Amino acid sequence: MDFKEHIIDKLQELTGLEREAIEKAVETPPDEKLGDLAFPCFPLAKVMRKAPPMIAQELKEQLSSDEAISQVDAVGGYLNFFYNKALFISDTVKAAREAGEDWGKSEMGSGKTVLVEYSSPNIAKPFHIGHLFSTAVGNSLARIYKFLGYDVQSLNHLGDWGTQFGKLISAYKRWGDAKVIEKDPINELLKIYVKFHEEAEKDPSLEDEAREYFKKLEDGDAETTELWKYFKDQSLVEFKRVYDMLGVSFDSYNGEAFYSDKMDEVVDILRDKGILTESEGAQVVDLSDMNMPPCIILKSDGATIYATRDIAAALYRHRTYNFDKNIYVVGLPQSLHFKQIFESMKRAGWEWSKDCVHVGFGLVKLPGKSMSTRHGDVVFLEDVLNESIEKTRSIIENNGANVDDIDAVSKKIGIGAILYTFLKNSREKDIVFSWDTMLDFDGESAPYCMYGYARGKSILRRAEGMDYSNADLTKAVSDDAYTLVKLINSFGDAVADAADKNEPFYVNRYVTSLVKAFNKFYNTNPIMRDDVDEETKKARLAIVDATCTVIKSALGLLGIEVVESM
Ligand code: ARG
Numbered sequence: 001m002d003f004k005e006h007i008i009d010k011l012q013e014l015t016g017l018e019r020e021a022i023e024k025a026v027e028t029p030p031d032e033k034l035g036d037l038a039f040p041c042f043p044l045a046k047v048m049r050k051a052p053p054m055i056a057q058e059l060k061e062q063l064s065s066d067e068a069i070s071q072v073d074a075v076g077g078y079l080n081f082f083y084n085k086a087l088f089i090s091d092t093v094k095a096a097r098e099a100g101e102d103w104g105k106s107e108m109g110s111g112k113t114v115l116v117e118y119s120s121p122n123i124a125k126p127f128h129i130g131h132l133f134s135t136a137v138g139n140s141l142a143r144i145y146k147f148l149g150y151d152v153q154s155l156n157h158l159g160d161w162g163t164q165f166g167k168l169i170s171a172y173k174r175w176g177d178a179k180v181i182e183k184d185p186i187n188e189l190l191k192i193y194v195k196f197h198e199e200a201e202k203d204p205s206l207e208d209e210a211r212e213y214f215k216k217l218e219d220g221d222a223e224t225t226e227l228w229k230y231f232k233d234q235s236l237v238e239f240k241r242v243y244d245m246l247g248v249s250f251d252s253y254n255g256e257a258f259y260s261d262k263m264d265e266v267v268d269i270l271r272d273k274g275i276l277t278e279s280e281g282a283q284v285v286d287l288s289d290m291n292m293p294p295c296i297i298l299k300s301d302g303a304t305i306y307a308t309r310d311i312a313a314a315l316y317r318h319r320t321y322n323f324d325k326n327i328y329v330v331g332l333p334q335s336l337h338f339k340q341i342f343e344s345m346k347r348a349g350w351e352w353s354k355d356c357v358h359v360g361f362g363l364v365k366l367p368g369k370s371m372s373t374r375h376g377d378v379v380f381l382e383d384v385l386n387e388s389i390e391k392t393r394s395i396i397e398n399n400g401a402n403v404d405d406i407d408a409v410s411k412k413i414g415i416g417a418i419l420y421t422f423l424k425n426s427r428e429k430d431i432v433f434s435w436d437t438m439l440d441f442d443g444e445s446a447p448y449c450m451y452g453y454a455r456g457k458s459i460l461r462r463a464e465g466m467d468y469s470n471a472d473l474t475k476a477v478s479d480d481a482y483t484l485v486k487l488i489n490s491f492g493d494a495v496a497d498a499a500d501k502n503e504p505f506y507v508n509r510y511v512t513s514l515v516k517a518f519n520k521f522y523n524t525n526p527i528m529r530d531d532v533d534e535e536t537k538k539a540r541l542a543i544v545d546a547t548c549t550v551i552k553s554a555l556g557l558l559g560i561e562v563v564e565s566m
Contacts, residue, residue: 001091003083006068007037014062015044032483035073035080042077052077085482089543090473092489096546097469101553103546104491109150113321116142116152118329119248122159123235123255124168124189127242127381129364130331133431136422137361138329139248139559140504147557148499153321157313158255160232162306164193166214169227170206171196185234187380218260218303228257238382245385246415247559259312263304266312270297275347285344295340310341311348318352325355327502332360332428359502362430389414391439392447399441401566409563413447416560420446423504423558444512446560449551452515454566455522456548460541462528468538468545476539480524484517484547491550495557504558511554518547 004026011022021043029038041052041059048055056074063072063079071082096103118138121127138154145152171192181188200206217224236253243249267283270276276283281300287293297308317326328338338358345353393410396403403409417438421431424444441447487510494510497503526532527540552562 036083037081039079086474086477089485092485093473093546107149109148112324113151114145114325115323116327117155117157120157124231132381133361133422134329136419143557144498154250156250156253161256163214166210167196169213170210186238256309259309262312263308273348295344307341327357327359329359361427365432388418412561412563416446419559423508449515452518453551453562456544457564459544463541468541471538471542473539475536480521484521487514487517507557
């Protein structure tokens with residue numbers, strides 16, 4: 001039984017108010033001591049021509065005998081409900097254990113498609129920490145939407161087109177050495193790219209050369225295309241290594257280049273709609289009435305740019321997927337870009353542009369020299385991941401923990417710790433990377449949550465052979481059990497909130513609270529101790545079992561894998 005729904009039903013019966021009005025009015029009291037649910041009677045005062053405290057008093061009397069409610073208080077104009085704890089615990093734990101990994105799932109997304117574009121690194125450039133932020137948030141959102149029944153497509157809009165590739169081709173032809181590059185592709189390509197800029201300052205004709213190479217590339221010239229493809233393949237090998245480590249995968253790697261032959265149509269549409277104007281030789285969508293700089297569609301030399309490719313990509317996505325939502329997980333510095341393209345799309349008459357959302361995130365600050373960099377000043381993501389794994393391993397070794405497969409465990413915890421850090425706060429907040437916080441096994445961290453799970457599993461292992469499938473949960477009633485089970489009950493709400501706001505931190509905060517409540521529960525409610533009678537043991541074990549399943553699901557939505565012991 002859904003207790004909240006049940007009370008709403010009752011209130012509807014008794015007051016005759018619209019269901020929706022009651023749903024809106026009921027609230028969760030700020031303090032558990034005040035009850036599980038509160039209903040303010042003020043909206044009834046007018047219709048019933050009575051003072052709210054009196055209404056509350058009358059309703060209280062009519063509701064007192066309900067089995068699901070253990071106590072109703074009329075306080076001021078409020079009705080405060082206390083659920084029947086034994087019934088609530090039994091009902092919830094039973095339902096959660098029956099549902100297993102489906103607990104918290106919903107059908108709200110059924111028949112709807114959500115596109116989540118994330119990561120989107122640039123080829124021949126390092127996969128940097130900002131791309132990792134995007135990857136963490138995007139991967140989590142994709143999992144969250146899937147959990148809610150949406151058809152989700154994960155898209156990686158690779159930065160693989162643009163005038164910079166003319167520069168890279170020029171640099172490669174001048175200084176490139178395939179043998180050297182193969183050993184450490186992105187780093188070596190970056191080196192020659194940097195060299196190009198240094199040399200071009202001395203000799204500006206290099207810029208012309210680069211422009212010509214890009215022109216050739218755009219025209220489909222075989223040799224330059226071959227080189228471009230080589231850069232892309234080499235880069236993808238590195239990117240995929242990182243994605244594998246993170247457990248991330250994409251349904252599409254269509255990057256900017258994919259849209260290079262789809263932009264003429266966009267330019268034509270915008271022109272036909274009469275929204276292209278000329279500005280300093282360029283073709284732009286004027287957005288001055290919205291206090292925004294113009295959205296440049298064609299540069300003065302006729303070349304298309306980032307924005308044009310994005311508009312072509314949006315149109316392609318609309319046609320290919322007929323999406324309900326098209327999400328872009330891209331850093332906040334690109335907010336203006338997205339405002340400009342969304343507005344241009346709206347002016348092109350594309351009604352679906354309202355379903356395009358920029359999900360931005362803050363900056364990542366790496367304090368001092370705390371990150372080891374194999375590559376000079378650039379922080380390579382793979383190094384950060386490996387460093388986290390190494391640090392985790394030493395912590396485990398120093399703790400003297402008895403872990404079966406320390407490699408696998410350090411990897412899951414080390415990577416989990418990083419993902420958790422990105423999903424800990426509202427995504428628009430900046431992040432300061434700190435190993436101490438990230439790997440604090442007692443603080444709000446992935447290791448802390450993962451430890452809670454492992455602890456639960458170890459209790460269940462000790463109970464192997466005991467059958468608690470039909471445990472009498474009324475034997476497990478206690479304040480701490482109740483707090484824990486209430487959290488188990490609200491898992492689905494946390495996931496729905498996360499999707500509603502595109503904020504995985506709702507799930508992160510949820511799982512952290514769940515583990516805290518679980519720790520408290522097993523500290524005050526001994527489970528496998530000899531002095532605990534059999535029936536109570538079984539009831540508590542059923543709670544442990546349900547909790548473990550939910551911790552695993554919730555961490556899974558953050559992209560974090562659990563370990564069975566640590
Ligand atoms: N490649 C870009 C960068 O690294 C991010 C792409 C974002 N997505 C988009 N559709 N514009 O900054």
